[in-house]
Amino acid sequence: MSAWRSxxxxxxxxxxxxxxxxxxxxxxxxxxxxxAAPPTPEQILAIPPALQALLQERVIAPGYSREQRVQRxxxxxxxxDGMQLSYDPYATHTLTETWQTHRANCLSFTLLFVTLxxxxxxxxxxxxxxxxxxxxxxxxxxYNVGHVNAGVTLNGNTAVVDLDxxxxxxxxGPQPIDxxxxxxxxxxxxxxxxxxxxxxxxxxxxxAALTLDPAFVAGWNNLGxxxxxxxxxxxxxxxxxxxxxxxxxxxxxxxxxxxxxxxxGDTRQAAQLATRLQHVQRxxxxxxxxxxxxxxxxxxxxxxxxxxxxxxxxxPTAHPFHFGLARAYFLAGDNARASREMARARDLAGDNAxxxxxxxxxxxxxxxxxxxxxxxxN
Numbered sequence: 008m009s010a011w012r013s014x015x016x017x018x019x020x021x022x023x024x025x026x027x028x029x030x031x032x033x034x035x036x037x038x039x040x041x042x043a044a045p046p047t048p049e050q051i052l053a054i055p056p057a058l059q060a061l062l063q064e065r066v067i068a069p070g071y072s073r074e075q076r077v078q079r080x081x082x083x084x085x086x087x088d089g090m091q092l093s094y095d096p097y098a099t100h101t102l103t104e105t106w107q108t109h110r111a112n113c114l115s116f117t118l119l120f121v122t123l124x125x126x127x128x129x130x131x132x133x134x135x136x137x138x139x140x141x142x143x144x145x146x147x148x149x150y151n152v153g154h155v156n157a158g159v160t161l162n163g164n165t166a167v168v169d170l171d172x173x174x175x176x177x178x179x180g181p182q183p184i185d186x187x188x189x190x191x192x193x194x195x196x197x198x199x200x201x202x203x204x205x206x207x208x209x210x211x212x213x214x215a216a217l218t219l220d221p222a223f224v225a226g227w228n229n230l231g232x233x234x235x236x237x238x239x240x241x242x243x244x245x246x247x248x249x250x251x252x253x254x255x256x257x258x259x260x261x262x263x264x265x266x267x268x269x270x271x272g273d274t275r276q277a278a279q280l281a282t283r284l285q286h287v288q289r290x291x292x293x294x295x296x297x298x299x300x301x302x303x304x305x306x307x308x309x310x311x312x313x314x315x316x317x318x319x320x321x322x323p324t325a326h327p328f329h330f331g332l333a334r335a336y337f338l339a340g341d342n343a344r345a346s347r348e349m350a351r352a353r354d355l356a357g358d359n360a361x362x363x364x365x366x367x368x369x370x371x372x373x374x375x376x377x378x379x380x381x382x383x384x385n
Contacts (some may be wrong), residue, residue, distance in 0.1 A: 009205055009276075019029060019055035024228060025127045025301070043255045045215045048219075050103075050163075051102065051193055052101075052102060052122050052190075053103060054102055054126065055103050055106045055107075058090075058123075061089070065082075065083050066079045066080050066123070067126075073128065074162075076124075076127050077159060077161065077166075077168075080120070081168070083341065084119065084123075090106065090306065092111055092119075093110055094111070094112070094170060095111065095112060096108075096112050097112065098111050098112045098115055098240070099114055099115055099197055100115040101166035102119050102122060105119050108313075111280040113155055113170045114155050114196060116170040117134075117157050117170070118133070118189065118193070120168055120301075121189075124157070128159075129159060130159065130160040130161070130181045131157055131160075132158045133157065133160050133184050133189040133304075134155060134167070134181035134182060134184065135155045135181065135182060135184050136156075136174075136176045136177055136179075136180065137147055137153055137177050137179065138153060138177040138293050139188075153225075154171070155189070155192065155364040156170070156181055157173075162282045172186035172385070174276040178322060180245050185220045187220050188219075188223065190219055191217070191223045191226060192216075192225075193216075193218065195225050195226050196227060196310030197212040198210070198211075198215075198229055198230075199229055200231070202236070209255065213230045213233065215225055215232065218267040222253055224253050224254045224260065227246050227249045227250035227253070227258050229244070231243045231247040231267070232261070232263060233292050234246055235267055243267055244264075244267060244362050247260050247263055247264035258284060261280050261281075261283055261287065264280050265277045290321065292319075293318075295314045295315070296315065296331060297316060298314040298330065299312075299313075299314030299332075303338070304333070308335050308338050309339065311331075311335040312335045312336060315328060316329045318331070319332055322348055324355055325355070326351075326352040326353075326355035326356045329352035329353070332348045333347075333352060334352075
């Protein structure tokens, strides 16, 4: 269950890398059924009266410590006698919409939790992570997914409240962001979701994101995708140039800008950006992990092992990377190395070790059965 989800779109103007894992299908769309003006920041964060009453009754009532209020707030959001919130990766909702639908992605949950926590006198903030191990593909667009969660300070100690307990953060971890950036993520998500259905509506949302936060790289990248799709190539070039000026190593913007220059016939500029992208990806453990997964899906296990090993060398404490390497070794017939990497993955899993051990072992058992069946057929 990941994700802001803040969406960074990779336009498929040329061949783009496929996703490594699929998100669960959404039970309900996150955008309104008909175009409407983007909600104001005040409308996004407004607490519905019925929810405010529950918050007062169950969380803010006299006698509860701040620690108790945090626990009671979590129960209010998730318990059967509360909101019964469930996860929907597409549900970039206002607080009112979250209250009405009982569905939220990580961005919507974080906005909800932080707003309610602050109303209850709890020191809470929105935090973002630049990269997580979650990629998915939908309707010809690849979404590079980042992540947000809530940070809470209690008696000088900090804690994280996260809708997704299994997401792998990048090496920098969650970083606090201000309200303008948090709301820019909201508008950016909505803009990305409208992109396939209503160009004008998508543009309204993306422009709202950039009005709030002109230095928001994801917004400039997505506006570039929208302009390129609409045939506004000069504007798309400007958008990508702005994104890369703000963040020269942004992989999505490098990918999209390179594809745009190929479309414009500027092969020299396209090649320069492609080279920069390769350099960035070479030092990015998440990209190497994704390449390993793609090679594994092609049954090129030697290549998969190489990519996974590089991911592990760049981020040695990421247990999913060790499990990917274990799986690739297993599929390549190297059981000794597979067992070693499996043990390392379990050791690094920490508090989740018992659960992950069972999950990892079940996956390897399934792979073993698959390999035995394949050998019998051949």
